Amino acid sequence: MALALGLGLGVFVPKKLTAVQPAKKPMLVHQVFFWLKKPNKDLKAVMKGCKEIGQIKSALSYQVGVPAATAKRDVIDGSYHIALTVNFKSIADHDVYQEDPVHLKFIADHKDKWEKVQIYDFEVE
Amino acid sequence: MALALGLGLGVFVPKKLTAVQPAKKPMLVHQVFFWLKKPNKDLKAVMKGCKEIGQIKSALSYQVGVPAATAKRDVIDGSYHIALTVNFKSIADHDVYQEDPVHLKFIADHKDKWEKVQIYDFEVE
Numbered sequence: 479m480a481l482a483l484g485l486g487l488g489v490f491v492p493k494k495l496t497a498v499q500p501a502k503k504p505m506l507v508h509q510v511f512f513w514l515k516k517p518n519k520d521l522k523a524v525m526k527g528c529k530e531i532g533q534i535k536s537a538l539s540y541q542v543g544v545p546a547a548t549a550k551r552d553v554i555d556g557s558y559h560i561a562l563t564v565n566f567k568s569i570a571d572h573d574v575y576q577e578d579p580v581h582l583k584f585i586a587d588h589k590d591k592w593e594k595v596q597i598y599d600f601e602v603e
Numbered sequence: 604m605a606l607a608l609g610l611g612l613g614v615f616v617p618k619k620l621t622a623v624q625p626a627k628k629p630m631l632v633h634q635v636f637f638w639l640k641k642p643n644k645d646l647k648a649v650m651k652g653c654k655e656i657g658q659i660k661s662a663l664s665y666q667v668g669v670p671a672a673t674a675k676r677d678v679i680d681g682s683y684h685i686a687l688t689v690n691f692k693s694i695a696d697h698d699v700y701q702e703d704p705v706h707l708k709f710i711a712d713h714k715d716k717w718e719k720v721q722i723y724d725f726e727v728e
Contacts, residue, residue: 506671506673507668509686511723542727543725543726543727545726546725546726547726548724553720554722554723558723563632569672572673573673596678598679598686599670599673599681600669600686601668601669601671601672602667602668602686602688603668
């Protein structure tokens with residue numbers, strides 16, 4: 479009703495209602511780095527597990543990587559063994575992923591293999 | 604010549620030459636986190652700069668984000684102010700980006716605004 483009135487009267491329509499809004503697709507990026515106790519022994523198994531949890535239904539997409547051979551610089555941390563990126567449409571979808579049985583099994587199966595885990599969750603548009 | 608001989612004799616063809624190989628698209632992910640000295644004052648300007656360098660020609664794609672409101676956990680570092688992801692087809696393309704005038708100007712214009720920069724370069728398939 480307010481919108482109809484606004485359209486009718488013209489000047490009462492706030493600019494944000496009339497301006498063309500670009501289609502925004504906010505996305506949550508869940509960026510995880512793993513440092514393993516025995517990378518030579520366990521790298522493949524943990525990477526395999528990462529690929530399984532990346533395919534959990536509530537995740538939008540994922541990627542698993544290892545440190546790249548870019549030139550060494552003080553600002554680059556290349557000491558980790560596995561980089562796992564899991565993208566979600568929303569924090570709610572991320573929360574569902576955290577409790578998914580496949581994710582819980584991954585943690586139970588592999589948590590003794592890692593020395594440290596560092597996570598950065600960020601929101602992009 | 605070796606290949607021709609192998610094909611002719613059949614048994615000499617190594618399996619990896621005959622098996623169907625999936626099309627792999629290795630990608631370099633350049634993941635940067637910025638901690639600003641004065642985030643309230645400088646966040647917008649540095650984010651704008653990040654969007655400009657993300658569009659440098661040698662980059663494949665990019666995204667700029669800010670810490671997400673996922674549940675706080677010890678393993679999550681949410682102390683940074685900006686997350687910049689720039690994807691490249693190769694380390695060579697990344698190296699071109701590093702020396703691009705737009706990237707050099709970004710550093711010159713904004714380096715005094717950040718307290719710390721942390722980078723993770725990783726290769727995914």
